[in-house]
Every structure is written in structure tokens, then in C-alpha cells.
Amino acid sequence: MRLSISMGRMMAMAALVLAVASCNTNNSNSELDLIPVNSVTVQEYTVSLFAEKEPETGFNMLYWQIEKDGDRIEPQQFSITPMMDMGEMMHSTPYTEPQTAEEDDRYLKNMVVFIMPGGAMGSWSVPFEIRTQDDQLITGELPINVDSSWKLTSVRSESDKIYFITWYSPQNPVSGNNELAFMVHTRESMMSFPPVSDAELLVYPYMDMGGGSGHSTDFTNPVATGNGMYEGDINYSMSGVWTTSVELTVNGETLPEVVFEYSVQAK
Template identity: 30%
Template sequence: MKKNIWLTLWALSLITLFTTGCNSDDETPTPTIAYQKIAEGTADGTDIKVEVYSTEELTTGYNPIYIALFDATGKRIEQATVSFKPLMDMGTMKHASPIENPTSNQAQDGYFPGAVVFTMPSGDMGSWILDVQVQANGKTGTLTAPVTIKEPATSRLKSLVSATDGTRYYIALLQPQKPKIGINDMEVAMYKRNSMMDFPAVTNLTIALEPEMPTMGHGSPNNVNPTHSGNGHYKGKVNFTMTGLWYLNLTLNDATGEAGKLYFEVNF
């Protein structure tokens, strides 16, 4: 009797082992990003549901945007072409802003990631809409969604007019987001205004970084100037030797000379 019970338990343990092993291989990884839905609706002329997500409230500057698509049955669409078109309506004029469309037609963990760089907040000056165009399942349509853009407590977007050729540049600070004492990743994204509707990435500038602690009158050693890493993004390193208010002084240079200077504030 005891032998039969032992054999039964042994068989059950083997079944459990193989069952859990097979299931774990089929599980979809759980996304680690905390998504916040900012808009949803059906793309016009289609039955494709579009959901628009961000990682936090939309602000002036660089905003990662994630798109989820569903067919008429509610099944998630994993292959599609997605593009963005932000538009600020100021009454007497309209303008767009820099964008980074999703680079792959394949969803990542169920989402199509891109970014929009909103150049001004919503308010008395005007209002923003975000068009999301999708091509999937042989259908093409656009979701038009109003979005509210706030001004962050500390600016993460600067603009300047080049001293060499009059080009207007937009510079967005991406990193550091959670600064700490020591070496931090630093990243900025650069764009220029070709027209009120065209803001391509800038890939040919050089950037000199000089951190400064204005209240203490010193900088820091061991910094690495941001260099172009692709798609208008420039990556480097900044060294914070203590907590407090820091200026990240940047000098921009093009092929003919110094285009201009600017700084971002980092306070922690």
C-alpha cells in the first residue's frame, strides 16, 4: 500500500515538472515599463482600435510614446506600420514638432514605441493634437487625439538660433533622469527646424560639455562629451561630485564654427 502511494506521488511530481516546464516556455514576458493610457479610439475608415500610451504625463520636451493596436475581435495586432503627426493650433498659425516614428513593423511586448518632442505647452497660446496613422491587416487609417502638454518644473527642452547659419535647433535632455553622485549617463536629442512642419534630426554637430555647480563655484572631472550615437541622439557621461544644483553647459559646434551655447539645470 505504501509502495503504491509512493509511486503515485512520484508520477504526479513528474507530470507537474513537465507541465510547468512547457508552460514557462510559452509565456509572454511581462513588460517592465509602467504604461499610462493617454488616448484611444478607432482609426478612421478602419475597424482598428488604437491605444496611445506614455510612461508619464506629456510635457514640453522628449516624450516616449507607445501604440497598442487591436482588430475588430479585440486581438492584439503585432505587425503594423505606425507614424506620428503632432500639430499645434495657435489660431493664426499651426506647426508640428520633432518626432521619432516606430522603427520596426513588429510590436515589442505588444507595443510600437516611438517619441514626440513637444516644443511648447498647451494653454492660452494654443492646443495640441496627435495624429497616429496605422497600416495593418491591409487597412490604413488615422486616429486624431487631443493631448495636453504641460511645462515641467525644470525645463528639459532648449532652442537656439545658430550663430553660423541662422538655423534654429531644438535640444532635448533625455538623461540623466535620476541623477546620483558619481558618473551618470548623459543623453540629448538634437533637431532643426526646416519649416513649421519639418523638424529632422541633427547628426553632424559636436558638443562640448562643462558641468558647473553655480552656488559652489566649481565643476567636475572625468566627464565625457556627448557624441552622436544615431537618429540625432548624442550620448556621453557627466560626473556629479555632490548633491545640489548643477548646470550642464553645452557648446554646440558645426562645420564652420560655434553655433551657440546653452545649459540645462539638474538639481538633486
């Protein structure tokens, strides 16, 4: 039984790889470099999920493709609700609904911030609804694995309100100038995670060079640009392990400092 499941998964993955390869071949304008994540077939409709990297905590861009009998279709509507099942409780996470990808209209894409990894604590899945052009409603669920990463942290206010601070960019820090951007969300309920756009961020990059010495580098403090996004610049003087502390001030309350620790590549 296990062998047949594994074989099925392998064939599905192989099909996804072929699909991605053929997609990339067919559309020379697309610069997307996607990997297959998972797929599920419901009532002859196959929903495939792709991403630029394996899903991880923090910011992810998800790319969806829907096929029927091997042919890509454009549904009337496609909606999702990422869910974490922790056994005794379930909750969602910050996300947006899928829209046609501007960079490649064969995909629908949406943003999601996974606020915890999958694993012993619980597992992630993405329930979805497809309303076809002939008004048929197809529902299903796509389980996904979410790895842990350094790109998400959270902090609580004195009133125990939690804020999720997501490292939006650079996704792959390299020496030189990088756009520095964060996303901030809060939790109103287990299903509602609205963006926080009126906070102030104070950041400070630092490299600990050992022996009790270290230094910062040139940067521009991120400022709110709307929809929970805060944008600035960071100019890494060298490769190696850097930390960037973030101090969030919301409604006049300065929350405890959180620190992102990550590796910067030379090139």
C-alpha cells in the same frame, strides 16, 4: 453634457489602467512601467497611447496599442504625425514612426521631441493612420497634453537657423555616474525637423552652492554617435541643483551657450 464627457473620460482612463495592469500581468518579461496617456476609438478601432511619464517638452518615448472589439490587433502599418495647432499656424516636431517595441512586442513605440508645451499657445494632437491587415485605412487623431520641462532648449545661428537641443539622459539624474546624452535637431520647414549629427558639443556642469562659490564635477564631453545623438558621461558628486551649459558648434559657427538647470537626487 460636461458631466457625461468627464464620466466618459474617467471610464476610458479606467479601462486604460486595467489594460495596462492586465498587460503587465500577462507578460512577465516586460519591464515596462507605463502610464496611460489617452485613447480614442475610431470605427471600432481603439488607439491607446501610453508613456513612461506624462508627455513633456523634450524627449518622450510613446507606446501605442491598437484594439478592435477589445482584442489587440497588429496592423499592416501604423503611422503618426504629431502636430501643434497654434491657431494661425501649425507645425510638427522631431519624431520617428512607430515600430514594434523590442522590449514588449504588444506595443508599437516611437520617439518624439516636443519642442513646446501645450497650453495657451496651442495644443498638441497626434493624427494617425491605421492600415489594417485587410487593407482598410483608418484615420484619427489623439489629442495629448504636453507639459513644460527643463529638458529642451533652443538656440539660433547668425543666419537665424534654429537648433533644438534636447536633454536625452539622464532623465532622472542621481548622484554618481550617469550617461549624459543630448539630441540635436534643426527645423527645415514646419513639418521637417531633421537630426543634426555633425555638430560639436562643449558642456560644463556646475553647482552653485550659494555665497558666490560652487564647483563642477567629473564628466566626459558628449560626442556624436549618429542620428542627432551625442553621448558622454556625467558623474554627479552630490545631490542638489546643477546647471549644465551647452555650447553648440555647427558648420564652424559656435552658437550662444544655453543652460539646463535641474535637480539631482541623492539616490
